[in-house]
Amino acid sequence: MVSVPASRPANRLIAGEEKRLQRALARTGLWLRDHQRAIRAIQWVIIGAYAGLLIIPLMTPMPDRLSHIWSNAVLFAQFMFWGIWWPFVLVSIVLMGRTWCGVFCPEGALAEAASRHGYGRATPRWIKWKGWPFVAFACTTIYGQMVSVYQYPKPVIIVLGGSTLAAMAVGFLYGREKRVWCRYLCPVSGVFAVLAKLAPVYYRVDRETWNDWERKPGTPMPHVNCAPLVPIKTMRGASACHMCGRCAGFKDAIQLSGRSPSYEVVEVAGDAPKPWESLLIIFGMMGIAAGAFQWASSPIYVDVKQWLAEWLVEHGGIAMIQPQLPWWVLTNYPDLNDMMTPLDGGLMIAYILAVACITSIAVGGLVAIANWALGGWKAARFHHLVQCLIPMAGCGVFLGLSATTVTLLKAEDVPLAFVSDLRILLLLGAVVWSAWLLWSVARRYTSSMARRLVATAMGALATGVAAFNWVLLFWIW
Structure with a gap:
């Protein structure tokens, strides 16, 4: 009789769990693809909340020693923007990739909406300069300290509101249903891009399946609108991807998948300095x-x-x-x-x-x-x-x-x-x-x-x- 090592059933169990997880992730990606209208509705709700957090504190007295987060709009907005929103958006990027960008971000949604009805011009070369994410992050960080953006509502209008207006203006001028601002100019896009490399999920592209795919007779050629202008066919990581789900299932070659959090840094990041x-x-x-x-x-x-x-x-x-x-x-x-x-x-x-x-x-x-x-x-x-x-x-x-x-x-x-x-x-x-x-x-x-x-x-x-x-x-x- 040949004895079977005790670890084999455990290994098979782990492998089975991994397969179930991968299937669940793939279904999640397809669900996102099929519910883009619901996602846009969620985005407009967030846009409304975002506008309220920007504007209402301007009409509210500054807090005194007896004020509380729940009783003063200025404190509430501070807590929502700087106490909850930004720190935990960073956490979400590490956990889920740039899902915030593709599903929830009000600025990105407004930029794309403006682009949908704008001039649709070609993106100029100066916008595509690769140094903008660093320059924008550095300048925004320093300027925020100069005007005490974490403490007062008027600087928030300049820093966040100004960024949103700029995103809409760029969207209105350049691209058609695209997020040119998010791709090249957003002050936090660089930070999000590097943190997304640690995410345990990404949209995996099977190049072989893509190349072998053939359109069935009588069916239209599939099309996907990648708003952040990612070259989907050659995409190997989560850095630039906004995780919106629009490309899930495209040519049967793209699916939301799990991976090691070390994968992109170790295996992909060294390919292009x-x-x-x-x-x-x-x-x-x-x-x-x-x-x-x-x-x-x-x-x-x-x-x-x-x-x-x-x-x-x-x-x-x-x-x-x-x-x-x-x-x-x-x-x-x-x-x-x-x-x-x-x-x-x-x-x-x-x-x-x-x-x-x-x-x-x-x-x-x-x-x-x-x-x-x-x-x-x-x-x-x-x-x-x-x-x-x-x-x-x-x-x-x-x-x-x-x-x-x-x-x-x-x-x-x-x-x-x-x-x-x-x-x-x-x-x-x-x-x-x-x-x-x-x-x-x-x-x-x-x-x-x-x-x-x-x-x-x-x-x-x-x-x-x-x-x-x-x-x-x-x-x-």
Whole structure:
């Protein structure tokens, strides 16, 4: 009698569960494809809520010490936008890809609606410049700090409302039923694109089935409108895909599928180097974002400002320490005793950029050493290794945004004793995840265990540098 290892039934059970999960995902993709009208209805409901959160706080008194989230529209909008909406949209991207973009985003829906009735012009080359996602993210982040977008409703109209109007204008001018703004210009499209690489679901394209597909006699040629302008046939990941489901089942070759969260970073991201994504990950998400959330709590900022203020007084620079710029340039609300002087604003920008530069030099230098350890300098390999830092970059941005969530909930006396431990777990998890990605990517470039260990160690140190920015903010300052 031949004995069967006990693990085989378990393996068959696991394989069966995986098949059932894949079938369920495929059905979900087809359901999305077949219910586009319902999705558009949901989008218009969200657009209405979005407009209300933008406009109603403008007509509401600012909160006082007795105000609550449920009793003051300004606090409620703050909590919805910055406490719930943005931090947990980032979480949804990691869990479900860019489903937010394709199914729920009000800005994208309005851009596509405008495009449906617009001029339909060809997209000019300057819009297609690959650096826009980084530039837009950096400028929006810094400007948001200048005008205190997290605290006041009028800056929200400029930052979010202005972005929405720009999206509609671009949609009206360019493309036909397309999302040109979302594809090239949206300030958060770059962040969403890199985080979506970690998602455990994506629309898998079977190239062989696509090529073998034949139209049945008497049936029309199938057509799919990919609003974010993704080249569907060659799509291998979730980075650019908006997960709207429109292409599900196209030529029997596309279906919503599960995958390893490491798959795209390890197997796909190295095929085409993306320097602008590297800049966004290191300088933008790890640097600018950290500096933007950190500066107000930094004793370094306070000490330098005090020294500069004394120097300006001694040298006739009084104007630099007087709040004289309008609220849409620098925070200026004298009735609320919240004003920024040109010195405050200039030093704040300098601080954010300094943090970004120092972080970039340290992180980039350590990744460069990791690159050398794998067999000499190769630019393409460097950019691939940077992709392994996405978990830490995303974790940092989430922690920064969720700090607003914590602040607002603490003001309502919600018990949050667990938050500090949760932050530690998230940072440690991001370090471990990034290290695993580094180890896996290094295997693609060398069979030497020693080289892989050195490269992984250097990359892990790079994530530690990024984590230290958040340690300073939450536990030291």
